Amino acid sequence: MKKNTNKISLNYSRVWKTTGYIIVSVFVSFTLFSILWMVLTSLKTNNELFQNVWSLPEVPQFSNYVKAWNVLKLASFYRNSLIVVSSSVVLVLVVSLPCAYALTKIKFRFREALSNFIILGMGIPVQLIIIPLFLLLSRMNLTNNLIGLIIAYIVGSISFTVFMLYGFLKSLPTELEEAAMVDGSTPFKIFMKIILPISTPGLITVSIFNFVFLWNEYLLAMVLIRDSSLKTVSYGLYSLQISMQYTGDWVSLYAGLLIAIIPIMVIFFVLSELIVESITLGAVKG
Amino acid sequence: MRPGLKYSIVDREKRKLLVPFILPAVLLYLVFFVYPALRAFGYSTTEWTGFNKNPEFVGFSNFAELASDSFFLLSLRNTIIIFFVGGLIIFAIAFLFTSILSSGIRGKRFYRAIIFLPYVLTPPAIATLWGFLTNPSFGMINSILTKIGLEQLARPWMAPEYIFKVLVAAIVWVNIGFYIVVFLSAISKIPQTFYDAAKVEGANEFHIFFKITIPMIYDILIVTFIYWGIISIKMFELVYSFTGVFPKSQMWTMAVYVYIMGFGGTMSQIYRLGYATAIAVILFLMIMVFVISFRFVASRRESIEY
Numbered sequence: 185m186k187k188n189t190n191k192i193s194l195n196y197s198r199v200w201k202t203t204g205y206i207i208v209s210v211f212v213s214f215t216l217f218s219i220l221w222m223v224l225t226s227l228k229t230n231n232e233l234f235q236n237v238w239s240l241p242e243v244p245q246f247s248n249y250v251k252a253w254n255v256l257k258l259a260s261f262y263r264n265s266l267i268v269v270s271s272s273v274v275l276v277l278v279v280s281l282p283c284a285y286a287l288t289k290i291k292f293r294f295r296e297a298l299s300n301f302i303i304l305g306m307g308i309p310v311q312l313i314i315i316p317l318f319l320l321l322s323r324m325n326l327t328n329n330l331i332g333l334i335i336a337y338i339v340g341s342i343s344f345t346v347f348m349l350y351g352f353l354k355s356l357p358t359e360l361e362e363a364a365m366v367d368g369s370t371p372f373k374i375f376m377k378i379i380l381p382i383s384t385p386g387l388i389t390v391s392i393f394n395f396v397f398l399w400n401e402y403l404l405a406m407v408l409i410r411d412s413s414l415k416t417v418s419y420g421l422y423s424l425q426i427s428m429q430y431t432g433d434w435v436s437l438y439a440g441l442l443i444a445i446i447p448i449m450v451i452f453f454v455l456s457e458l459i460v461e462s463i464t465l466g467a468v469k470g
Numbered sequence: 471m472r473p474g475l476k477y478s479i480v481d482r483e484k485r486k487l488l489v490p491f492i493l494p495a496v497l498l499y500l501v502f503f504v505y506p507a508l509r510a511f512g513y514s515t516t517e518w519t520g521f522n523k524n525p526e527f528v529g530f531s532n533f534a535e536l537a538s539d540s541f542f543l544l545s546l547r548n549t550i551i552i553f554f555v556g557g558l559i560i561f562a563i564a565f566l567f568t569s570i571l572s573s574g575i576r577g578k579r580f581y582r583a584i585i586f587l588p589y590v591l592t593p594p595a596i597a598t599l600w601g602f603l604t605n606p607s608f609g610m611i612n613s614i615l616t617k618i619g620l621e622q623l624a625r626p627w628m629a630p631e632y633i634f635k636v637l638v639a640a641i642v643w644v645n646i647g648f649y650i651v652v653f654l655s656a657i658s659k660i661p662q663t664f665y666d667a668a669k670v671e672g673a674n675e676f677h678i679f680f681k682i683t684i685p686m687i688y689d690i691l692i693v694t695f696i697y698w699g700i701i702s703i704k705m706f707e708l709v710y711s712f713t714g715v716f717p718k719s720q721m722w723t724m725a726v727y728v729y730i731m732g733f734g735g736t737m738s739q740i741y742r743l744g745y746a747t748a749i750a751v752i753l754f755l756m757i758m759v760f761v762i763s764f765r766f767v768a769s770r771r772e773s774i775e776y
């Protein structure tokens with residue numbers, strides 16, 4: 185009797201595994217095929233594309249990439265995005281790590297309340313602040329200006345960054361700090377020499393999230409930036425996507441879209457194990 | 471000194487850092503985030519037709535007008551469908567894929583990486599790609615359906631009655647990877663002995679998944695539900711990119727409608743900043759009501775379980 189149930193469960197398990205394998209494979213094939221199709225399309229001519237969307241490029245048209253880079257202004261979008269996104273990602277760490285440290289490792293009266301108040305920002309949609317923020321920044325002459333966009337990106341990322349680092353720092357033991365303190369180190373030195381190095385995995389994880397999120401963001405960019413010479417990659421691509429209805433130069437758009445996802449792909453494949461390892465950082469300990 | 475807060479010498483030394491450490495983040499947050507958010511509530515009670523004009527107080531008439539604005543009601547419905555139906559599909563598929571991927575199949579890391587990939591793609595790329603996939607004459611979906619003999623399932627995907635469903639499908643495709651990665655990572659922390667014991671008892675994969683795995687990752691589930699609630703209600707870029715490729719208003723969500731009312735978007739020359747802010751206030755309230763009520767429900771269940 186016992187043996188029997190075991191056998192059924194074994195068969196069941198095998199059927200389940202095979203079915204599961206097929207389902208996941210179909211899904212994964214769809215994603216892989218989509219990316220591959222984008223790459224192939226970006227190497228065709230517009231004529232080839234509209235004769236047959238499934239055909240392979242006869243001669244790979246690398247000139248599409250040159251055109252996307254120069255004529256479609258990807259070069260300029262790219263420069264702006266790199267400036268805006270990397271400074272935002274770094275600066276948000278500069279203000280958030282000390283703040284998260286204070287909220288987890290320094291005892292003071294309204295610590296809990298202040299933590300909740302900052303983390304509450306994660307629930308405030310950017311749509312709520314966008315009109316008053318535009319007004320505030322335009323009074324400071326910071327609209328249509330990359331600095332204004334950087335400020336908007338920093339403040340929009342503070343809550344999430346503090347939340348993630350809060351979870352990370354909370355899991356660190358305080359003994360290290362205390363030992364160093366007994367040795368006569370000042371608290372600031374301890375922060376720089378002990379806390380900063382051991383926080384590196386947390387800092388990298390949260391920066392990856394911020395980078396991907398800000399690289400793909402374009403609501404704030406659309407509202408705060410007017411000149412096309414100041415557009416960021418995702419905003420620029422959105423504009424190009426709209427203009428396709430008139431120009432019809434799809435192959436160059438695909439080349440541009442692929443250029444745009446390169447930094448994300450590089451981060452993704454170089455750091456994917458790290459992302460996966462620490463993705464639950466905030467979730468587990470927060 | 472208050473009871474319960476005992477400061478050691480170390481603590482007192484560290485307290486010197488408190489103000490310089492907290493001030494930069496808190497000041498930036500107050501000036502450029504909290505203050506605009508508070509101002510928004512005031513602006514939502516005004517009629518305000520452009521940044522160069524003055525807002526005019528109109529009380530709650532924006533909110534009254536929203537109740538009969540058919541575009542708003544459609545955007546509200548779409549937002550709720552994305553949040554609720556989209557969320558159900560995402561979590562159902564994420565559970566299914568997580569249970570498959572954690573049952574020891576080969577190539578788990580490769581699958582996980584590819585499933586996660588759409589989550590990081592730039593929204594205009596996703597919208598353009600899906601525009602081609604769902605094209606009624608040459609799109610991949612109809613071509614494949616025809617090839618495998620299911621042409622009766624082929625649809626004019628870009629027609630008004632289907633595009634919103636296409637959008638929800640794309641949102642699912644983009645988002646499930648994130649939850650699968652989180653769940654897999656959480657599951658890898660469950661002690662193997664639990665599973666061994668269950669197998670000895672003769673439990674099948676389904677029982678194991680729902681009786682051991684789900685309860686063990688309960689806390690993370692709650693966090694991911696809340697996360698989905700927040701990001702799905704305020705989701706903008708992906709939806710707005712889709713409205714550029716497909717016919718438009720059938721896909722508007724509240725997040726998109728705020729932008730269209732306030733800044734005209736690509737299709738109108740209407741600038742109603744007070745009205746747009748009123749929509750944003752409702753968006754904010756929806757998120758708050760969801761987060762607070764969900765935390766309440768989740769914490770009650772927790773206390774019953776243990």
